[in-house]
Amino acid sequence: MSHEQTSPERNSVNPPQDDTTHFGFRHVAKDQKAGHVAEVFHSVAGKYDLMNDLMSMGIHRLWKRFTIELSGVRAGHRVLDIAGGTGDLTMKFANLVGPSGQVVLADINASMLQVGRSRLLDRGYAGNIEFVQADAEHLPFPDNHFNTVSIAFGLRNVTDKDQALRDMMRVLKPGGKLMVLEFSKPANPLLSKIYDTYSFTALPMMGQLIAGDSASYKYLAESIRMHPDQETLKSMMEAAGMVHCKYHNMTGGIVALHVGVKP
Template identity: 50%
Template sequence: MTDFGFREVSPEEKTQLVGRVFSSVADRYDLMNDLMSVGIHRLWKRHFVAGCALRPGQAVLDLAGGTGDIADLVRRRVQPGGKVLVADINRAMLEAGRRRMDDRGRVGGFEWLQVNAESLPFADRSFDHLTIAFGLRNVTDKTAALAEMHRVLKPGGQVHILEFSHVAPEPVAKAYDLWSFQVLPRLGALVAGDRDSYQYLAESIRRFPNQEALAGQLQEAGFERVRYENLSAGIAAIHRGART
């Protein structure tokens, strides 16, 4: 069994349920992110990509790439000559992202692929960097996904994970719980017409490993030089590691 928010379900059921969540929210995903984080997620993402040490000509895999926010920031840093593969298991999220980029006239420099993070269809040592933002906690088998991330990186390649995490200061944690469980589901119902999906997303954050535990999982997957950085008192955290 595995977790789907606060519920225990089979791995197969979790994959199906998560798919339904993101198919439901795809068209309003970016708007809801702005409302949920009061726009701060955009600053987090810029800071995340700025710290990736990207260079022109590099190949980057953006897993759980969804609506293309991270890939668009990455693309600017690996051109000329670089490539960005935007990969997501959810077709509706990929379609929403591609529409966004097309509407902005950003049609070059991307490839869009529907893949499962637990079984990546790429050769060993294919990428210089791998990014995943707010996607790892929705993966059913995180151990398998981290092993695949390690496999497809070149020697010296780096993994970069941006994810909601665990808040340390007690007053901030209490306020965050109130926001997550009382406000977010209501926003989801009002804006996206889907309360249950945003209830799940709030619960999934609480079930996700804390900062130290995730760092340990990266090390167990074979990554070295693992480190993490808290953002906004730990509401989110950036983890990075290298394949040697």
Template identity: 60%
Template sequence: MTNENTTHFGFKQVRTEEKVRMVRGVFDAVADKYDLMNDLMSLGIHRIWKRIAVQLANVRSGDQVLDLAGGTGDLTSLFEKRVGKKGQVVLADINSEMLRTGRNRLIDKGLTGNIRYAQVNAECLPFADNTFDCVCIGFGLRNVTDKDAALRSMHRVLKPGGRVIVLEFSHPTDKLTEKVYDFYSFKLLPKIGAVVAKDEDSYRYLAESIRMHPKQEELKKMMENAGLERCEYFNMTQGIVAVHRGYKI
């Protein structure tokens, strides 16, 4: 049970002010191996999940997009192709190491003209009201300390008619998938992290953070409470991942 001074860090209960530091430590540790680990964790399927999320975002030429918790830039590179030279994508992350890794990767790809970078906290975005046509957060909301504040902040910076896209690990829709996924997450994933990234604890936290993340219907309700409308979600891979979408009217 949490109170106003504590929150969850995986399965542990920690002081609220400590979580940001602890999450930063996790992603500082895994930044250089993040892309490789994503491929190993999802057997490469994360690339399909991200493409589906971008399709559901309905981003057009000239749009302004905020890629929150953008990490190493996978979603930013997909959005960049859609917004074109007249649009802009802001790759944003609270973690400087992840942001540096993403920036270097995108520059190496030659993607420089319409991408900006910002180190931000999703709970208090430093952008003006009604700035973006789309705000996307991919595999990052579960690491945010105050998810309700983050969703309200995303709603604030959206233009009327804009949409929030939340791509996140979620909860399997059937018992068999849940059982297999639990075995993989808690038995195999930390061991893969230990071998590949030399960091078993960080990948144990990542597995635990997925289990503590709100279920699909609960997250939909949280988005509605933040002011978003026409909220809906799309399960992928039997609910292992879900895309939530909501609009600012």
């Protein structure tokens, strides 16, 4: 597994001041980022699944399947799916925990949560799924409550990632597993260059053609570049108190699944 330094593209953006944070490549006040992110996901919610398939050429389904396989979720477990959006992981978890278990689909964005709720109810999921609008930095759940916490393609949009990781650990039971599936840093410089070109040209173009919104997909591409690389995120999980932290690169490191355990 290759671990390279942060890309020049990331380092070229000045670090934010104490009272600001990154929103893509822009600096915004920390208390304004959540509102900006909400506007993006309100805009893309209706076409979210279609755009996921187009942007990843369907490969996102394999990334999520691998996450499910490594989760170790079993019948009777409690699972929290943060930034669960349209419910891809929630559906799989609900099948695994069965009628004696529970899955909470949590999302800070009301539009995404409504799309996910409608999709799951339309497919007959109801009894073991709860829908909660929640901020990842301040989870409205008791300590030591969940066997597994997952967050897929959501951590990069969180303002205070360290605080969110600490709160995820808080709600996990001892021995429980945190799974962070997120875009990351390609290991191969050539792949990284191709990926950059694709992200900053094709994604906004597809966003405009399919969803009528190029700006939101430009932000999504920028937010991926500003997200911590594999080793940095692993260190952040360890700093939050997780043990046995490791990550699995997929599609050349374009995506990584980080896993940690609450001691």
